[in-house]
Amino acid sequence: MRILDEAHFPELPNYYRGKVRENYDLPDGRRLIITTDRISAFDRVLASIPHKGAILTQVARFWFEETADICANHVVAYPDPNVVVGRRLDxxxxxxxxxxxxxxxxxxxxxxxxxxxxxxxxxxxxxxxxxxxxxxxxxxxxxxxxxxxxxxxxxxxxxxxxxxxxxxxxxxxxxxxxxxxxxxxxxxxxxxxxxxxxxxxxxxxxxxxxxxxxxxxxxxxxxxxxxxxxxxxxxxxxxxxxxxxxxDFIRSWVGARCDPYKDPIPEIPAEVIEAASDVYAQAFEMITGRRFEPDISGATVKERVRDNLVAYYPEGSWGRR
Incomplete structure (x- = not known):
């Protein structure tokens, strides 16, 4: 399965890893936010779900566009299905x-x-x-x-x-x-x-x-x-x-099998991971009214993201020589 479980690119500056997103603060005041496929609940990472990062990014894009008249948002651009470039905020x-x-x-x-x-x-x-x-x-x-x-x-x-x-x-x-x-x-x-x-x-x-x-x-x-x-x-x-x-699909599965705040998280079976991926895809389609079609370009999701971020690499680094 194509999974983006991490997105650390040493060529990009000012790296910060969150539970789900990996961030890079650019010198011009913008921030690159890469949404991985990790799923977080109970203040910890539980697993990685195929296509989840792209779905979250694109669902957020739908809602940012639908609510821009209520409040401005941080969005500047979407160079990749998993990536948003935003204004750096406090x-x-x-x-x-x-x-x-x-x-x-x-x-x-x-x-x-x-x-x-x-x-x-x-x-x-x-x-x-x-x-x-x-x-x-x-x-x-x-x-x-x-x-x-x-x-x-x-x-x-x-x-x-x-x-x-x-x-x-x-x-x-x-x-x-x-x-x-x-x-x-x-x-x-x-x-x-x-x-x-x-x-x-x-x-x-x-x-x-x-x-x-x-x-x-x-x-x-x-x-x-x-x-x-x-x-x-x-x-x-x-x-x-x-x-x-x-x-809640994954959160409920874990919560039924342990105290997720204290106990080790049990290994989540492949069929549950696959079902969770289907749930996210269905959520995308119901929320947006559009069919979810994963971008399968690139040998891996990480390589596709890397290729789509070339314009943001500092001069002299990979892809900008």
């Missing part, structure tokens, strides 16, 4: 998660905390008697600290964000307002495709003029929870997990 240290349903499987999710008996979460009071995956009266924002260098996300309230100086009051008002508008747009367009956008995560950054832009990714199967609308009501009535088109 990333705000708070991740903005918007939730429309009582769902989730991570320690910071409202469903996990609700089942532990918590009712006051993220500065929001939740009523007793709610059920798994129940629709909330209205979307809510559940912010977390942004984990750097292998740290863990920490739940925050708006008051804590301001008290700690993580954001100014003006920044918080902007990102919270924009996030709700982006989520409303996402839910509306997803509904037209037969999907429910149950929740999602946004990251924002500031440019050199202090303007707030959407960064990283938006409404992808990794940053969002998508359910099949047609089967949701029956699944909810039966107390079953809704059909999903997102990384």
């Amino acid at each position: 990333i705000l240290p708070v991740e903005i998660i918007v939730r429309g349903y009582l769902a989730g499987s991570t320690d910071t999710s409202i469903l996990t905390r609700y089942k532990r008996g918590e009712r006051d979460m993220y500065g929001i009071k939740f009523p007793d008697g709610m059920r798994d995956n129940e629709k909330l009266p209205e979307p809510v924002i559940t912010p977390t600290s942004k984990a750097f260098d292998g740290g863990h996300d920490e739940p925050l309230t708006p008051a804590e964000i301001l008290e700690r100086g993580l954001l100014t009051e003006a920044q918080w008002e902007t990102v919270s307002s924009v996030a709700l508008k982006l989520f409303e747009r996402g839910q509306a367009l997803a509904a037209r495709r037969g999907l429910i956008l149950a929740d999602t995560k946004y990251e924002f950054g500031t440019d050199s003029d202090g303007n707030i832009l959407v960064a990283d990714e938006i409404h992808t199967p990794d940053s969002s929870r998508y359910w099949i609308a047609e089967s949701y009501d029956q699944a909810f009535a039966d107390g079953a997990r809704p059909e999903s088109f997102d990384k």
